[in-house]
Amino acid sequence: MQLTKEITFSKQEIERYSRHLIIPEFNIEGQRKLKAARVLVVGSGGLGSPLLQYLAAAGVGTIGIVDYDVVDETNLQRQVLFGLESVGKAKVEEAKKRILSLNPHIKVKTYNTLLSSENALDIIRDYDVVADGTDNFPTRYLVNDACVLLDKVNVYASIFRFEGQVSVFNYVDEQGRRGPNYRDLFPAPPPPGLVPSCAEGGVIGVLPGIIGSLQALEVLKVVSGVGEPLSGRLFLFDALNFETRILKVHPDPANPLTGANPTQTELIDYVQFCGVPHEEKEHDEGPAVKSITVQKLKARLDAGEDLQIIDVREPHEYEIVNIGAALIPLGQIREQAGAIARDKPVVLHCRSGVRSAKAIRQLEEAFGFTNLYNLQGGILAYAKEIDPALPVY
Amino acid sequence: MAKIIIPTPLRKFTANQASFESPKASVAEAIGELTAAYPDLRRHLLGDDGKLRPFIKVYVGEEDIKVLEGEQTPVGEQTLISIIPAIAGG
Numbered sequence: 281m282q283l284t285k286e287i288t289f290s291k292q293e294i295e296r297y298s299r300h301l302i303i304p305e306f307n308i309e310g311q312r313k314l315k316a317a318r319v320l321v322v323g324s325g326g327l328g329s330p331l332l333q334y335l336a337a338a339g340v341g342t343i344g345i346v347d348y349d350v351v352d353e354t355n356l357q358r359q360v361l362f363g364l365e366s367v368g369k370a371k372v373e374e375a376k377k378r379i380l381s382l383n384p385h386i387k388v389k390t391y392n393t394l395l396s397s398e399n400a401l402d403i404i405r406d407y408d409v410v411a412d413g414t415d416n417f418p419t420r421y422l423v424n425d426a427c428v429l430l431d432k433v434n435v436y437a438s439i440f441r442f443e444g445q446v447s448v449f450n451y452v453d454e455q456g457r458r459g460p461n462y463r464d465l466f467p468a469p470p471p472p473g474l475v476p477s478c479a480e481g482g483v484i485g486v487l488p489g490i491i492g493s494l495q496a497l498e499v500l501k502v503v504s505g506v507g508e509p510l511s512g513r514l515f516l517f518d519a520l521n522f523e524t525r526i527l528k529v530h531p532d533p534a535n536p537l538t539g540a541n542p543t544q545t546e547l548i549d550y551v552q553f554c555g556v557p558h559e560e561k562e563h564d565e566g567p568a569v570k571s572i573t574v575q576k577l578k579a580r581l582d583a584g585e586d587l588q589i590i591d592v593r594e595p596h597e598y599e600i601v602n603i604g605a606a607l608i609p610l611g612q613i614r615e616q617a618g619a620i621a622r623d624k625p626v627v628l629h630c631r632s633g634v635r636s637a638k639a640i641r642q643l644e645e646a647f648g649f650t651n652l653y654n655l656q657g658g659i660l661a662y663a664k665e666i667d668p669a670l671p672v673y
Numbered sequence: 674m675a676k677i678i679i680p681t682p683l684r685k686f687t688a689n690q691a692s693f694e695s696p697k698a699s700v701a702e703a704i705g706e707l708t709a710a711y712p713d714l715r716r717h718l719l720g721d722d723g724k725l726r727p728f729i730k731v732y733v734g735e736e737d738i739k740v741l742e743g744e745q746t747p748v749g750e751q752t753l754i755s756i757i758p759a760i761a762g763g
Contacts, residue, residue: 528740
């Protein structure tokens with residue numbers, strides 16, 4: 281970090297930051313540290329939205345933004361950095377535009393790329409603190425490991441449905457004691473599919489605003505040296521019953537980076553580590569089942585063929601959009617197998633095709649069905665290829 | 674009775690119950706009772722060896738059981754047992 285003595289402020293900056301400058305514990309020295317700081321925000325989505333806006337407004341001098349995505353309409357329910365006019369545009373550029381309009385006295389650098397083992401060290405090296413607001417396990421471990429290898433503080437937050445977690449990893453206190461990192465908390469990721477992403481499982485719109493704001497606050501504390509950062513502690517928020525808890529995080533002697541016998545000195549293949557074969561692919565591990573494309577289904581229906589179509593999604597998903605199929609959620613497919621025809625072709629579908637494949641395997645194994653076909657790409661493909669008037673989710 | 678707090682991602686295996694009360698005397702026994710009541714939960718908490726899986730943390734009060742007595746950590750009337758899963762949404 282730049283020597284804070286060299287940091288000066290214009291009249292406009294003094295006026296802008298005056299509510300910081302009059303806090304006795306923070307004062308102009310805290311503001312100098314913010315201006316000298318270089319903070320990298322990984323992910324400019326739900327958490328990135330409050331993070332970037334508050335870090336910019338507070339006067340963090342250099343902000344880096346990493347994201348490879350474009351703004352989608354489904355983002356707008358929580359990603360308040362973006363407006364309708366942002367849809368279809370690169371998130372990093374839209375975010376940059378927004379935060380520079382909030383505060384033109386800062387520098388913003390964008391990385392319109394997927395953070396990977398190949399580029400992470402080069403990108404993170406130029407920053408003092410990383411704020412991890414990504415949305416998947418491989419990147420969580422990648423950011424953690426890169427921060428440990430480069431000796432950077434990792435301000436962590438994550439969200440799911442109604443729950444949020446915040447902690448500060450790899451923080452070295454005034455006595456030189458290094459705090460725990462993500463691998464001390466969670467040595468290994470869950471298998472793919474067990475913990476759905478926000479895209480699959482949903483997240484309540486305000487939650488990233490709350491959790492990302494706490495994350496921004498911890499960044500400001502780490503950078504300014506004011507207060508006691510959330511190092512060695514994990515903050516939990518359950519919005520459903522408004523419960524908060526703070527739990528202790530201890531170093532794990534088996535941590536491959538910082539444990540008693542470290543074995544890892546470089547970044548690894550995190551996609552493999554997390555068992556995610558392909559990013560796009562959902563978690564369908566079983567043997568192949570017979571399938572049908574949406575085009576062929578449409579053609580057979582148009583030809584008047586007698587088919588049964590079964591939707592194995594949940595009722596709340598059916599409410600969002602359906603193609604008039606009979607609803608039998610995956611969890612009830614065995615009990616309701618009697619309602620499934622044996623004398624004609626039956627097409628099963630879900631959102632993208634994974635659950636319906638599971639349903640077919642269950643039905644074939646348990647009841648010997650031979651007339652079941654999985655709709656490739658599910659209702660998403662049907663909406664895209666056949667009936668664009670259908671909403672997607 | 675010790676109270677086990679079920680995190681959101683696992684509530685689909687507990688018929689949406691957010692907590693579970695157990696009169697048992699240790700973390701292992703209380704979790705055993707929980708997974709007996711909700712068998713679908715078992716494979717998400719415990720591996721084939723019956724041990725807690727590495728992406729699941731269990732806390733008694735504010736303390737990680739790994740620095741207490743692990744799964745044999747005693748629990749009492751007022752003990753709050755928290756199951757903390759890794760989540761990654763952003």
